[in-house]
Amino acid sequence: xxxxxxxxxxxxxxxxxxxxxxxxxxxxxxxxxxxxxxxxxxxxxxxxxxxxxxxxxxxxxxxxxxxxxxxxxxxxxxxxxxxxxxxxxxxxxxxxxxxxxxxxxx
Amino acid sequence: xxxxxxxxxxxxxxxxxxxxxxxxxxxxxxxxxxxxxxxxxxxxxxxxxxxxxxxxxxxxxxxxxxxxxxxxxxxxxxxxxxxxxxxxxxxxxxxxxxxxxxxxxxxxxxxxxxxxxxxxxx
Numbered sequence: 001x002x003x004x005x006x007x008x009x010x011x012x013x014x015x016x017x018x019x020x021x022x023x024x025x026x027x028x029x030x031x032x033x034x035x036x037x038x039x040x041x042x043x044x045x046x047x048x049x050x051x052x053x054x055x056x057x058x059x060x061x062x063x064x065x066x067x068x069x070x071x072x073x074x075x076x077x078x079x080x081x082x083x084x085x086x087x088x089x090x091x092x093x094x095x096x097x098x099x100x101x102x103x104x105x106x
Numbered sequence: 107x108x109x110x111x112x113x114x115x116x117x118x119x120x121x122x123x124x125x126x127x128x129x130x131x132x133x134x135x136x137x138x139x140x141x142x143x144x145x146x147x148x149x150x151x152x153x154x155x156x157x158x159x160x161x162x163x164x165x166x167x168x169x170x171x172x173x174x175x176x177x178x179x180x181x182x183x184x185x186x187x188x189x190x191x192x193x194x195x196x197x198x199x200x201x202x203x204x205x206x207x208x209x210x211x212x213x214x215x216x217x218x219x220x221x222x223x224x225x226x227x228x
Contacts, residue, residue, distance in 0.1 A: 043218035091213035098151040
């Protein structure tokens, strides 16, 4: 199975800050990497499919980049509603695997 | 609009089985694959398996091979996830998730059910 490692495991930032979360795969996954947002008590929400971009309705302050084994989720101008845990997930092969999550506090 | 509505919370004893349902609406049920993902309390996301709602074929994570069954009822646009021989470590929120791309073994989880808490306790 492909292992996904996120960093940091948590971060605290101010409204308006730019934050970056990284995700590393244990082997190359090309650009087959997704980012999800999970707000407290809610189901995960797909934010970004790296090879095809931002999902409909997702604010443009979210962006994803990377290829191969190293990926980054960037949130420009952090907002209060961005309080959540963020997960990366590889869609390159079965089984799909997730990072351990990054908790973002405002 | 696409909606996935799951069954309510369940409490089961160790060794028992549980069935979680996921009713889909707002699109043609048989055209998108589904996955099941679970999340133990305070933990991350764990993939369990996938099902083709058109033909009914399913693929399971190796960890669950012996005790997981995924089925569907096309007449009611409902998926079912049956997990047997429950242990305390199966206590988790179970989610159904529909993929983004039709007619493919897609692994982009675009729509999620609200989740079903299954508690395993004696």
